Each structure stands twice: as C-alpha cells, then as structure tokens.
Amino acid sequence: MAHIVVIGAGIGGLPTVYELRRLLPSHHQITLISNQPLFTFIPSLPWVALNLISLQRIQLEIEPLVKKRGIHWLLGTVTKLDPKRQQITVEDEIITYDYVIVATGAELALDAVSGLGPETGSTQSICNPHHAKQASQAWSEFLADPGPLVVGAVPGASCFGPAYEFAMLADQTLRRLQQRDRISITFVTPEPYLGHLGIGSMANSQALVTELMAAHNINVLENADICHISPDTIYLSNSQTLPFKYAMLLPPFRGPSFLRQIPGLTDEKGFLPVLPTGQHPDYPSLYGIGVVVQINPPEVTPIPIGVPKTGQMTEGMGMAVAHNIACELGEISSHLMSPTLEAMCLADFGQTGVCFLAAPILPDAITGQRRKAIALQGKWVSWSKTAFEQFFLFKMRHGWSVPWFERLALQGLGLSLVQ
C-alpha cells in the first residue's frame, strides 16, 4: 500500500485527487491537505471584486466531497517538507508519504514593491478569495467617492489576463452607472506591449487588445517599472507618477515558503523544477503541478515578467502526474505521460470577450513558432467563461477529474491536456 499526499485543494489539487482515486485501488491511501476549507474557482475572482457575482457562487466545501470518495482530508497549513525522509509537517503533525504532489499555487510576493497589496499597502489584488472580497469592499467605497482608476501589474508579475479583464469590466460597470466620463482609467503593465501576456508572439493579440483599450478610452503604459506606491500615487522608475483613488495591481508570484527554505530544491523564486513526468529531478517521490512549477520565460523583456500558468495547463499537469504515479505503482501498464502545456484563457470584457489560445505556451526553441497562437474576440467568450465555471464546479461536486466528453471536446478544438 502506498500513501500519496496532495498539498493544495485548488484547480490543480482537487481534480488530481479525483483522478488518483479513479486510477488507484482503495488499498492505496490518498490524503488531501489544504489550508482552506473551501475550493475556489479562481478565474472568476475579477467578477467577485467588481461585485458582479458573489464569492459563494464559486466556492465548494471540500471535506464532504472528498471524504465520501475515500480520500483522507486534512485542513491545515504545510509548514515544512523533508524530501529526503519523505515527511510533511502540517502545523504540529508529521505525515510520512510515498509520493507527494505539491499543488499550492502561488504565494503573493507583495513585498516586491513598497506599498503594494491590501494589507501592507494601498492597492487591491484579486489573486485569492480573501483579496477579492477586500477589493469588492474597496470598489463599493470607490463608487461612492470616485477618482482616477489604475489597473495592471507590477514588475515580475506573470498573470496578465485578469488585469485586462478587470480594466475592461470596470470600464463597463462605470459606463452602466453613468460615471465613466468623470473617471480616468489607466492600464499599467510591465509587458513590453499590450497582449504580450508573458509569452509574446501571440499573433493578433497585441493588435486586438490595443484596439479594445483605445475603443474604451483606457490610457495605456507599457514597459512600466513601478517602484513605489504611496496611499494615493504610483511611482515609476522613470519619474512618472500616477495618482489614483483605486488601484488593482497584480503582484509577482513565488513558491511557498516551505519549499523556499529547502536549499537547492527550487529556483530563486521558489518554483519547483520538474521533469516532463512532473517529478523533481533530485527527488523522484516529489511532484509539482500548477503555478508552483518552474517555467522559464521564452524571451528576455526590458522589465522582468513571468510566464502565466493557466488552469488548463494545471489540469494537464495533474492528469499526467496521477497517471505516472499509477504506472509507478504498477496499477496501470502504459507509457508515462507529460502535460502538453497548452493554454486557453477566456477573458470576459463585458460587452465582448477575448479567448487567448497558445498551444503550447512556450514557442518551439528553434522555429520560435507555436502549433497554434490566436486571440479570438466575441460575446461568446463571456458566455463560455460562465459556462466553463459552472462545468468545472459541477465536475468538482461530482468527483470527476477530466471526463471523456471534456477530452473529446478539447480534441475537437485540436487541443489535449497530456501526451
């Protein structure tokens, strides 16, 4: 009997325990550890922050869902990992594992710029449920007493789609409330150009996003190197200043502190290097999936930025890792799998939306090309985003990882999660 532990019950961790349970007979123990009792569908947090939906709509209580499927549940924060002894410390409990899958997502590096973040500074974030709630409270106060609005990301950030989404949805909300003509919106980004998204060479993405920002009268600052934020002003390293009444700035991400404290385990940002199988190169019993995995940027940009790790990539990593562990345990006989790292990101822009498709996320090292790279615009994107949110929550409620018809639908689009 093996003991497989998954740390983190988010977009990566929860489908992965379901897939492990589907592949492994019940004599293998599966334990899910998370520091939150609720699963949150993170991609919908921009809607929560702008009071367009409730947080409750996108959350599920994890314990009853996993317990009835024979998965051991532990609510707590992992504070230490010993990859040599194969032990995890959850607060004051020590757990021994045969395999561990780290799916903790991002720790927010709010100390990257002074004045950043809702607790330690003066800006809002939408990267976790707690921050989205704070952002929504601040948004209500802003609507009652408005002023300049600044949206974007600071140097080192890697997840730009939600910032575009927030700016466009804020524009739409302000127009609906007939307040837009009194409020300037500035989009500030360390990307070298709009629509770069941390990966570049995204076909028509730059033209499309630039056109949309202009059409919605949103001022744009590219290559922006934000270096300090005071309670009402953003300072850039070129001496430019941006006064604001409300600012939503995405922070850089890093790996969790329990990984960063182990010498040589992670890169300098705390992200886990993994082989195509999802395993750490030095510790075959340690796997990583999702945002915690190291993916180096395909190009050097004037202001440093990272590569986005999207939900689809995360699910693909989880499916591959579950399959590979089942192979290692001799429960299935098949070749090992790796994630395709294909990314489809649906961004709701209110009256319209943009679907960014990069397959795979990193271009070919020699040709510099991707198999597919396109940005598609249409109202159907907004509807698809809502439909996908509901489908994902339905899957999580019913203990499904990636059902056959989802794999078939992806195939129909010329995409796949694993290879």
Ligand SMILES: Cc1cc2nc3c(=O)[nH]c(=O)nc-3n(C[C@H](O)[C@H](O)[C@H](O)COP(=O)(O)OP(=O)(O)OC[C@H]3O[C@@H](n4cnc5c(N)ncnc54)[C@H](O)[C@@H]3O)c2cc1C
């Ligand atoms: C605002 C926003 C919008 C996004 N929109 C999209 C989108 O439209 N499309 C898309 O494809 N992707 C989108 N993404 C990316 C997507 O959300 C991520 O790819 C996905 O959430 C990554 O899954 P994960 O399992 O790695 O992390 P998460 O989903 O963040 O889950 C990590 C879990 O681990 C828990 N945890 C963390 N540390 C510990 C610890 N020490 N001990 C125990 N538990 C711990 C956390 O509480 C959390 O529950 C968006 C991201 C953000 C921030």
